[in-house]
Amino acid sequence: MTLRLAVLASGRGSNLQAILDAIASGALDASIVGLWSDRRDAFALERARAAGVPAHVVRPRDHADRAAHDAALFGSIDATGADLIVCAGYMRLIGASAVAARPGRMINIHPSLLPLFKGLHTHQQALDAGVTEHGASVHVVTADLDAGPVLAQARVPVLPGDDADTLAARVLEREHPLLVQTLHTIATGRLVPGAEMARLDGAPLAAPLQLTANNRFA
Numbered sequence: 415m416t417l418r419l420a421v422l423a424s425g426r427g428s429n430l431q432a433i434l435d436a437i438a439s440g441a442l443d444a445s446i447v448g449l450w451s452d453r454r455d456a457f458a459l460e461r462a463r464a465a466g467v468p469a470h471v472v473r474p475r476d477h478a479d480r481a482a483h484d485a486a487l488f489g490s491i492d493a494t495g496a497d498l499i500v501c502a503g504y505m506r507l508i509g510a511s512a513v514a515a516r517p518g519r520m521i522n523i524h525p526s527l528l529p530l531f532k533g534l535h536t537h538q539q540a541l542d543a544g545v546t547e548h549g550a551s552v553h554v555v556t557a558d559l560d561a562g563p564v565l566a567q568a569r570v571p572v573l574p575g576d577d578a579d580t581l582a583a584r585v586l587e588r589e590h591p592l593l594v595q596t597l598h599t600i601a602t603g604r605l606v607p608g609a610e611m612a613r614l615d616g617a618p619l620a621a622p623l624q625l626t627a628n629n630r631f632a
């Protein structure tokens with residue numbers, strides 16, 4: 415069955431574009447039922463429109479508080495019958511009640527090797543920590559920020575002379591196949607995200623899947 419995706423994005427939308435391209439090429443058996451952004455200037459909106467995907471703006475400033483914003487956002491998403499909600503550069507903390515109502519149905523791509531470097535400015539965090547390896551993670555969204563079960567990771571070296579921008583670019587290049595391959599593994603039913611635990615081939619996922627250089631899981 416084709417996996418129906420609702421995608422949330424706040425910015426340029428390159429991860430959204432990676433999903434769109436994978437669907438268009440036949441590499442991912444999924445459809446995007448809509449793109450939702452909290453920012454009306456998000457270029458992700460243009461990418462969605464160009465692909466014929468319904469693009470929605472739900473701005474926090476138009477709602478009384480976080481709970482009201484979440485209610486409007488997820489009410490719109492629920493109306494589409496989406497199977498999975500993908501945070502692809504969505505820069506809002508999702509409230510605990512919205513998360514609790516959708517256990518295991520939301521994933522996020524985060525630019526660090528979780529549990530290292532949660533939150534924002536992850537590449538500077540990595541440089542400040544002096545790590546020699548960095549990367550990206552796809553994890554289940556839970557009430558606590560960037561703390562849910564980690565489904566898959568991709569690793570990159572930190573190179574001498576790196577700054578936050580050069581490191582971010584190297585990570586972003588690996589995020590795209592990481593997200594697509596994770597969605598493919600979910601779409602085929604091999605990987606099942608859970609609020610507390612993910613399962614791979616019916617067994618508890620013992621450790622995050624690791625993306626190889628040829629964009630497959632080891």
Ligand SMILES: Nc1nc2c(c(=O)[nH]1)N[C@@H](CN(C=O)c1ccc(C(=O)N[C@@H](CCC(=O)O)C(=O)O)cc1)CN2
Pocket residue numbers: 501504505506507508509510513522523524525533534554555556557558559560561562
């Ligand atoms: N409940 C959860 N919500 C979200 C998660 C999560 O794991 N649990 N992942 C994030 C994505 N994210 C990092 O990966 C992230 C999103 C938002 C923020 C943040 O501090 N946002 C501020 C507003 C910032 C702004 O508007 O510029 C806020 O919400 O007040 C940090 C990290 C998606 N949501």
Ligand SMILES: NCC(=O)N[C@@H]1O[C@H](COP(=O)([O-])[O-])[C@@H](O)[C@H]1O
Pocket residue numbers: 423424425426427428429430458502503504505523524525533534550586589
């Ligand atoms: N805390 C969430 C977070 O920092 N997400 C990051 O935002 C970028 C979105 O890029 P994109 O809009 O080009 O997909 C990506 O690097 C993603 O990992």
